[in-house]
Amino acid sequence: MRRKASLILLALAVFFAALSPLLRWYAFPRLAKVPANAYQSMVLEAKNATLLDYGTMTARTVPEVTIVQTLKGNVEASEEIEKTAGRDVVVWDGLSYVQGPDGRMVSRVPERYIFDAHTQEPVHATGEMVDGDPVRREGLEFKWPFLTEKRDYEYFDAQARVTAPIHYKGTRDFHGLEVYYFEQTIPWTEVPMPRTMPVAGITPETVAATGTTRWYTTVRKFWVEPLTGAPVYGEEIHKEELRGGTLLGDRDKVTAFAGHVKMREDYLEHTVDLVKSNRTLVLLMTSHLPWGFLLLGALLLALSLCLEARGRRPDEPSPAEPAAPEPVTA
Numbered sequence: 001m002r003r004k005a006s007l008i009l010l011a012l013a014v015f016f017a018a019l020s021p022l023l024r025w026y027a028f029p030r031l032a033k034v035p036a037n038a039y040q041s042m043v044l045e046a047k048n049a050t051l052l053d054y055g056t057m058t059a060r061t062v063p064e065v066t067i068v069q070t071l072k073g074n075v076e077a078s079e080e081i082e083k084t085a086g087r088d089v090v091v092w093d094g095l096s097y098v099q100g101p102d103g104r105m106v107s108r109v110p111e112r113y114i115f116d117a118h119t120q121e122p123v124h125a126t127g128e129m130v131d132g133d134p135v136r137r138e139g140l141e142f143k144w145p146f147l148t149e150k151r152d153y154e155y156f157d158a159q160a161r162v163t164a165p166i167h168y169k170g171t172r173d174f175h176g177l178e179v180y181y182f183e184q185t186i187p188w189t190e191v192p193m194p195r196t197m198p199v200a201g202i203t204p205e206t207v208a209a210t211g212t213t214r215w216y217t218t219v220r221k222f223w224v225e226p227l228t229g230a231p232v233y234g235e236e237i238h239k240e241e242l243r244g245g246t247l248l249g250d251r252d253k254v255t256a257f258a259g260h261v262k263m264r265e266d267y268l269e270h271t272v273d274l275v276k277s278n279r280t281l282v283l284l285m286t287s288h289l290p291w292g293f294l295l296l297g298a299l300l301l302a303l304s305l306c307l308e309a310r311g312r313r314p315d316e317p318s319p320a321e322p323a324a325p326e327p328v329t330a
Contacts (some may be wrong), residue, residue: 001297002208004195005041005306005307006080006092006304006305006308007245007304008299009116009301009303009304009307010215010300010304011078011302012297012300013298013299013300013301013304014294014297015297016297017208017294017297017298019293020116020289020290020291020293020294021135021290023285023289023290023293024286024290025236025284026105028216028285028286029118030038030118031246031285032048032089032118032146032282032285033090033117033118034090034117034120034143035073036073036078036079036088036089036090036091036118037073037075038071038073038076038090038092039068039070039071039072039073040071041068041069041070041071041271042068042069042070042263042267043066043067043068043069043263043264043266043267044066044069044234044261044262044263044264045052045064045065045066045067045261045262045264046064046065046067046258046259046260046261046262047063047257047259047260048061048062048063048064049061049062049063049064049065049208049257049259049305050062050084050202050259051106051256051257052199052242052254052256052257053101054198054199056201057157057184057248057249058136058137058207058258058261059143059254059255059312061071062100062101063098063101064101065095065097065098065100065101065106065185065257065259065260065261066318067097068095068096068097068099069094069095069097070094070095071092071093071094071095071113072092072093072094073090073091073092073093073094073095074091074112076088077091077093077127078091078114079105081114081123083126084125084308085123085125087116087117087118087123088116088117088118089114089115089116089117089123089125090114090116090117091113091114092111092112092113092114092115092129092142093110093111093112093160094110094111094113094142094259095108095109095110095111096108096109096111096113098159098257100157101136102326104198105198106182106198106257107156107194107196107197107198108194108196108222109130109131109156109196110129110130110131110132111130111131111196112127112128112129113128113137113141113142113292114127114128115141118146119145120140120144120145120146120229121145122136122137122138122139122141122156123170124136124170129174130158130161131194131195131308132190133161133194133222134235135157135161137152137163137164138154138156138163138257139153139156139168140154140155140156141155141156141158143230143231144224144226144229144231145229145230146227146228146229147226147227147229147286148180148227149226150159150167150171150180150228151168152166152167152168153165153166153168153182154166154181155184155220156185157180157184157220159186159191159216159218160186160189160191160216161192162186162189163223163284164184165184166182166183166184166187166222167180167182167184168180168182169182169183172223172233173257174232174233175225175232175268175272176247176276176278177225177232177272177288178225178226179220179223179225179226179232179249180223180224180226181222181223181224182221182224183219183222183223184218184219184220185218185219185220186216186217186218187214187217188215188217189215189216189217190213190214190215191215192204192214192215193214193282196297201235207245207247209246209273209312210246210247211244211245211246211247212242212243212244212245212246212248213242213243213244213245214240214241214242214243215240215242215243215253216238216239216240216241217239218237218238218239219236219237220234220236221234221235221236221278222233225275225279226280226281227283227286228270228275228282228283230274230278231271232268232271232275233263233271233272233273233324235245235260235261235262236261237260237261238258238259238260238261239255239257239258240255240256240257240258241253241254241255241256242254242256260305280286288290
């Protein structure tokens with residue numbers, strides 16, 4: 001009976017010991033993915049920003065500029081692309097909506113971002129665009145990969161439609177989370193005018209006809225939780241200018257927008273709470289369960305060997321019976 005129990009424990013020990021690396025190195029990369037139907041929104045603010053008044057074509061300081069960013073998973077589009085891509089694909093339809101302190105629209109820029117659900121690498125397919133212009137992304141956008149590494153990554157800038165390095169600058173503590181801090185600088189670059197302008201009658205074509213061009217630079221900052229690859233906080237030191245042309249009169253340039261853009265506090269708290277819950281799930285699959293199964297396998301192996309050793313121990317000799325007395329002879 002002991003030997004049978006020992007064999008069962010040995011089989012369970014082998015099972016859990018084998019399950020540990022399989023869960024970490026085989027199951028996790030296949031199970032960890034961004035859901036195709038994900039939806040998220042974020043509100044960012046720039047206090048005491050500079051904003052162009054298109055009515056007078058002069059820059060003025062305003063108390064606040066608000067940027068609302070939304071990302072909506074397009075399940076139907078992702079399923080259609082998966083038919084030919086041969087892998088799990090996520091399609092995010094994004095919108096960056098900028099409004100002034102009076103609530104009026106400053107700009108409205110839609111995007112479609114297509115990427116691998118597991119690795120977050122771009123997937124090139126019909127429909128990939130920024131503000132209606134077809135693009136071919138390289139590098140990341142919006143989200144880092146699961147198990148983010150301490151290194152530089154390539155990051156796509158939607159304004160300039162270019163990919164540039166975003167540099168790892170160190171590990172920091174942020175609201176009780178260990179995060180990786182990344183920073184990217186986009187130098188002054190000529191960029192397209194938004195297709196949707198804040199003043200009726202002004203279009204990118206009418207602005208281009210005046211010879212005026214739009215230029216942009218930014219310092220982009222992200223605090224990324226490394227297990228989930230999710231940014232928990234972001235900032236931009238953002239500047240835009242209109243340069244040259246008859247639209248500006250005798251001026252060489254005018255500031256269209258300048259401000260230090262930061263995530264609004266209430267959205268920051270919500271984002272941190274969401275990332276903490278997702279982090280627990282990733283830890284479960286990459287650390288807690290694999291190590292737990294490995295320790296359980298070692299314990300079961302020890303119990304199996306103990307039972308086997310006890311089963312092989314020789315039985316103690318039974319006490320000898322007293323000898324019968326011999327008859328006395330004369």
